[in-house]
């Protein structure tokens with residue numbers, strides 16, 4: 001692995017000033033350190049509401065940490081992270097643009113020649129299996145189709161770092177495994193660095209080189225890091241059957257269980 | 271790419287029936303009006319009194335027909351339409367520009383807020399005489415009145431539209447590398463436009479009100495002027511003919527806005543976009 005991590009979050013603390021109860025601050029993430037090496041696939045798992053999206057927003061430069069610093073490819077991050085592509089947890093497509101124009105958006109922002117844009121968009125739409133729906137608007141697409149448009153929208157720009165926030169959680173299990181395999185294939189072709197957020201532990205293990213487990217909020221920190229030494233290339237469906245996978249799963253689940261229960265109890269009281 | 275046209279086929283028959291009911295209702299109103307103003311059901315004197323206040327439908331239609339047949343109306347209609355259109359365009363563009371500017375610049379908006387509120391709360395029709403002094407009795411004073419009416423409607427909608435932009439969509443565009451000008455063009459304006467369109471029906475009506483009220487208060491041309499003249503001569507039939515013409519054109523303008531809306535806002539989810547086979 002290269003000595004300079006692709007993405008390095010060190011001692012990140014995020015405190016939100018609550019809008020409702022005046023003066024009541026909420027510390028979502030507390031002194032969290034996370035390094036992602038060049039070409040490494042890291043999954044972050046943790047109970048709902050623990051601060052996974054918050055952490056990703058920090059890495060994207062969309063949110064400024066209350067304390068700690070962020071380095072991207074060895075340089076401190078100021079403003080938007082230009083080396084990263086971000087796939088959002090909720091719908092982020094521009095509703096007034098067709099699937100085609102949504103995918104083309106990033107290239108057009110960069111002022112790329114329109115003929116080249118068309119060609120590359122066609123290519124990406126084909127890759128995510130949506131050529132037939134190029135002219136549709138987001139409200140005319142199914143949830144899974146929207147996710148695929150979002151994936152193409154991000155990948156067409158060929159970012160060095162991928163930030164993915166539960167990208168496949170809305171998909172059915174078959175489509176999901178297809179997309180996961182596709183992602184792994186794309187990733188192994190030119191080894192991007194990936195931060196993949198999920199609350200599905202199996203998905204995390206099947207895809208990653210490393211799984212980071214976060215504690216329940218408030219004041220979330222990583223409570224465990226597990227290196228996934230499963231061989232690559234992997235098929236996400238088949239790898240689940242191997243004994244090593246089951247072993248890793250048991251190990252990580254054990255570490256997570258208490259946190260999940262804690263997180264659930266907290267969300268019940270909130 | 272084939273688009274599913276909303277409510278084709280399926281709705282055709284109920285719509286035709288509805289149109290028939292609409293015509294029937296209009297016909298009965300005219301019939302009632304006719305019966306009340308002719309000495310058929312009641313005494314001649316009662317009918318004459320009613321006709322004095324409400325005009326006679328046949329005469330009203332006759333007057334309207336004469337206006338168009340003789341071509342006398344066109345000059346006035348043209349003036350009113352030009353005033354309406356100018357007020358509409360200037361007010362909309364102004365509201366759009368200022369709305370975007372204030373919505374995107376917190377300092378400017380904080381500074382302007384109380385004045386905007388005050389100007390909106392003010393009954394602006396009262397400005398008509400002042401505009402007449404400033405801009406004379408020609409087209410300009412009517413346009414100015416219409417603009418003050420249209421501007422605020424569009425302004426508030428644009429302001430709302432910009433404030434309601436989904437933060438996720440905004441962040442997505444930023445992550446894809448949008449500059450602030452590109453953000454404006456691809457995110458803020460389209461979002462604001464959907465709000466503006468829903469207000470255009472109101473604002474086109476307001477532009478019309480501005481033009482007609484302006485003419486009514488002092489002018490030498492326009493449909494409002496015709497109505498004013500007829501009123502001076504107690505010619506109630508001509509007044510009603512004027513109202514009829516104004517209503518018809520207001521409806522036509524509204525139809526144009528609906529047409530533009532349908533063409534430009536295809537991306538917006540409509541309810542029940544299915545086609546029955």
Ligand SMILES: Nc1ncnc2c1ncn2[C@@H]1O[C@H](COP(=O)(O)OP(=O)(O)OP(=O)(O)O)[C@@H](O)[C@H]1O
Pocket residue numbers: 016017018019026028046047048049050051052053054055089199217
């Ligand atoms: N802008 C904000 N203001 C105040 N609190 C916030 C804000 N954004 C997030 N939070 C809080 O921070 C915590 C973490 O939120 P975050 O969205 O990062 O959770 P998450 O781990 O992504 O959850 P999920 O798995 O459900 O997506 C939550 O308790 C949330 O209420």
Ligand SMILES: [Mg+2]
Pocket residue numbers: 052053054089165
């Ligand atoms: Mg989240």
